[in-house]
Amino acid sequence: MTLRAETSPLLRGRLAAGTAFFVQGLLFISLTTRLPQIQERWDLDELAVSGLLLMVVLLAGVGSVVAEVVAARTSSAVVVRVGLVAATLGLGLLLLAPTFAVFVAGLAVYGLALGLVDASSNMQAVTVEHLYRRPILPSFHAFWTAGGVLGTVVTLATVAVDLGPGLLPLLFFPLAALAAPFVRRDRLARVDAAIDVPWRRIALLGLAMVLFYMVDTAATTWGPVYLKGALDAPSGLTALATLPYLVATLLARAVGDGLVDRHGAVWLLRVSGVVAAASLAVIVFAPTWFVAVIGFTLLGGAVATIAPLSFSAAGAIAGGEDDSAGERIDRTDQVVARFNQFNYVGALLGAVLTGAVGADDLRIGFAVPMVLILGIVPLASQFAIIRRRGAAVETH
Structure with missing residues (x-):
C-alpha cells in the first residue's frame, strides 16, 4: 500500500507527459499525411510546400525559445x-480557412504551438526520467x-472526406x-541566476538529433508525396509511406528501454545508423x-531510439547530482528547451532541403539523408553517459 502511494504520483506524471507526446504525434502526422490533399486544395507545387514547411520550422524554433523563457518563470x-x-x-x-x-x-x-509543446513535453519527460533514475525516454517518444x-x-479511413471535416x-x-x-x-533556484551548462558536449548530441529529424x-x-508522384501509388494508399514507418518506430521505442539496458546506447545507435542508411537506399x-x-518500414525501426536517447543523454549531462533539486531542474529545463532547437535544424534538412533538392525527382531528395545518416555511427560514443538499469537505483 505504501509502495503504491509512493509510485502513483510518479506514474501519473509519466502518463501525463506521455499524453502530451501522444497528442502532438496525432496532430502532426494527421496533418502531414494530408499533404497531398493540401497541395491539391491550394494548388501548391513542391517548392511552395517547402516554403510553408520552412515557415513552420522557423516558428517552431521560436516557440521552443518562448518555452524556455516561460518555463523558467x-x-x-x-x-x-x-x-x-x-x-x-x-x-x-487552417482546416476551416476560406482563403489561402x-x-x-x-x-x-500551429508552427509556434509545435515548438511550445515539443520543448515542454520533453522537459516533462526528462524531469520524470530523473525521478525514475533510469533511461525511459524511448517510452515517452513511443507515445x-x-x-x-x-x-x-x-x-x-477518411481519404474521401474533405480536409476540414476529416480532421x-x-x-x-x-x-x-x-x-x-x-x-x-x-x-528552488533563482530564475535569473547564471546556469553553467557544458554546451560543447551537448552540441555533439545535438548533431545526432539533427540527423534523426x-x-x-x-x-x-x-513519403506520401514520393509514393504518389514518383512511384504512382494509388491515391488512397499514399499514407502507407507513413503508417508502416510509424508502426515500426512504435515497436522499436516500446522495446527501446530494454535494448539500452541489455546492450547499451552506444551499440544500439551504431546499429541504427547502418540499418537506416540501408533502408533509405x-x-x-x-x-x-x-x-x-x-524501405520506410525498416527505416522507422532503425532510427526510432535516436531522438529519445539524445534527450536522455543531454538531460544526464545537465542534471548534476551535486546541486539542489531545483537547480538541477532549472538547468535541465534550459538544456532541453535549447537542445530542442536541433530538432528544427534537422526538420529544415528533412522537410525543406529534401523537397528543394528533390523538386524534380524526390529520389534525389531522399538520397541526401541516405548519406548523412551514417554520421550516427561515429557520434554514438557520445551516448556512453546513459546508464543501464543495473547501474541505477530502481524507484518503481
Whole structure:
C-alpha cells in the first residue's frame, strides 16, 4: 500500500507527459499525411510546400525559445497547456480557412504551438526520467509514435472526406489533454541566476538529433508525396509511406528501454545508423511503391531510439547530482528547451532541403539523408553517459 502511494504520483506524471507526446504525434502526422490533399486544395507545387514547411520550422524554433523563457518563470506544465491550446486554435483555423491567407495564418499559429509543446513535453519527460533514475525516454517518444499511428489510420479511413471535416474531430484530443496532471515543481533556484551548462558536449548530441529529424521529417512529410508522384501509388494508399514507418518506430521505442539496458546506447545507435542508411537506399532505388513501403518500414525501426536517447543523454549531462533539486531542474529545463532547437535544424534538412533538392525527382531528395545518416555511427560514443538499469537505483 505504501509502495503504491509512493509510485502513483510518479506514474501519473509519466502518463501525463506521455499524453502530451501522444497528442502532438496525432496532430502532426494527421496533418502531414494530408499533404497531398493540401497541395491539391491550394494548388501548391513542391517548392511552395517547402516554403510553408520552412515557415513552420522557423516558428517552431521560436516557440521552443518562448518555452524556455516561460518555463523558467512558471513551469513546463504551464507551457505544455498553452501549447496545446495554441495547437487547437491553429489547426482549427487552417482546416476551416476560406482563403489561402487564412490557411497560412493558421499554419503559422500551429508552427509556434509545435515548438511550445515539443520543448515542454520533453522537459516533462526528462524531469520524470530523473525521478525514475533510469533511461525511459524511448517510452515517452513511443507515445508520440502511437499518436502518429492513429493519425495515419484516420487519414486512410477518411481519404474521401474533405480536409476540414476529416480532421476537425481530432481537436478534441488537445483540449482533453489540458486536464492531465503534468509535473510541477517549486522554484528552488533563482530564475535569473547564471546556469553553467557544458554546451560543447551537448552540441555533439545535438548533431545526432539533427540527423534523426532530417530522416524522420523527410519520411513523414515527403513519403506520401514520393509514393504518389514518383512511384504512382494509388491515391488512397499514399499514407502507407507513413503508417508502416510509424508502426515500426512504435515497436522499436516500446522495446527501446530494454535494448539500452541489455546492450547499451552506444551499440544500439551504431546499429541504427547502418540499418537506416540501408533502408533509405531501398527507398531511393525502389522500383515500385510497395518496395518503397518496405524501405520506410525498416527505416522507422532503425532510427526510432535516436531522438529519445539524445534527450536522455543531454538531460544526464545537465542534471548534476551535486546541486539542489531545483537547480538541477532549472538547468535541465534550459538544456532541453535549447537542445530542442536541433530538432528544427534537422526538420529544415528533412522537410525543406529534401523537397528543394528533390523538386524534380524526390529520389534525389531522399538520397541526401541516405548519406548523412551514417554520421550516427561515429557520434554514438557520445551516448556512453546513459546508464543501464543495473547501474541505477530502481524507484518503481
